[in-house]
Amino acid sequence: MKLKKLITALALVGAAAMGSGAHAMVVQDAWTISALGTTTNNVGHLGMNGADATVTQQVGMGGTPFVGAKFEEFGQIFSINYVTENVPGFGDFGFPQNFAQPLDGFRFVFTGLSGVVTAYDAVTGAINYAFTPNVGSIKLQATSDGAASWVDMATLAMSGPSGGDLADFNGQAQTLGQSTILLNFLSFENGFDLDLFGPGSGYDDVKDLFMQIQLTNKISNPFAFAGACSFDNTALCAVGKVTSDGSADLLKVPEPGSVALIALGLLGLGAVNRRRVGK
Known part of the structure; x- marks a missing residue:
């Protein structure tokens, strides 16, 4: 019995x-970044500033998007700092810190990201979109010379679910939106490493690690009709620019002990x- x-x-x-x-996935706390011969400890999350994306959006004959319309984008998040760990989970707060010198900057560079429109309101112009996983190139790069040169630190891939919205696709500058993007690390390069401290806080493979980025978006250059799409010359597209600011947290898949x-x-x-x- x-x-x-x-x-x-x-x-x-x-x-x-x-x-x-x-x-x-579980959010990581008090982690360490090693890059360009430096080590930055007690990282809570990353601050994202100055993201700038050029978006090519498929539209109909009237110049407006429609559900299922494809888009592509490229750009960068060119100012990344960090907030020290002070609250477990996603709640870290405080003034952004600089990385250990001489490392003086990170950036994400992305090309060929793709997705589709999932909802469009013809009255308000509100648009929702979803990124297609594993399409495009994403690099995390670092600099130690004031952005005169950049070195690849890691490659990542778009993972799902990732997407967002804009309050009015046809709006003017400063039209707002939100996006949540999940990126999966694929490889580390040139001595880059992420160290997770604490009992059971390690990881078996770089692909166990993810970065969840949450951004507030603003239209900086309103979308304008551009003719045939660069990715499909049989379709029509409008091109615009979106700037973003936000933050990113490091996540990982469960420990092998949980699987056991x-x-x-x-x-x-x-x-x-x-x-x-x-x-």
Whole structure:
């Protein structure tokens, strides 16, 4: 009887782990960045300033988007600093800090990102969009000479779900919107490293790490009809520019220990079932 209770308890623990989202990612706290021979400790999250994207948006004959219309964009987030860890999770606050010298800047450079319009309000001009995962090139670069030169630190890929909105696609400058972008690290380069401190806070592979970027967007150059799309000469497009500011948090997939707990729970469930059948 005691064995049955133990097996049942293990099964319930494992089932609870599965039910709580075993594959959900966890925000990282007090992590360390190593780049260009420097080490910056106790990072809570990154601050994003001066993002600038050129967007080529497919439109209909009337010059407005429609659900399913494709877009492509390229640009960069060219001012990245960090906020020290002070609140567990996403709640870090404080004045942005500079990285350990001589490292004096990071930037994200992206080309060929793609996606589609998921909703469009013809009355207000409000638009919602979603990025297509694993399309385009994303690089994290660093500089130690005041942006005179940049060195590749990591490659990343667009992951899902990622997307956002604009209050009015046809609006003038300063029209607002929001976006949430999830990027998956693919590789580290030129000595770059992210160190996660604390018991059980490591990672097995760089691909276990993600960056979630949350931005407030503004139209800087209103969208204007440009003729045939650069990505499809049979379609019509409008081109505009969007600037953004926001923040980014480091996330990772669950620890192998969590996966082991789930497996243990499954074994427990199987054992309980076998014992019931054997009665």
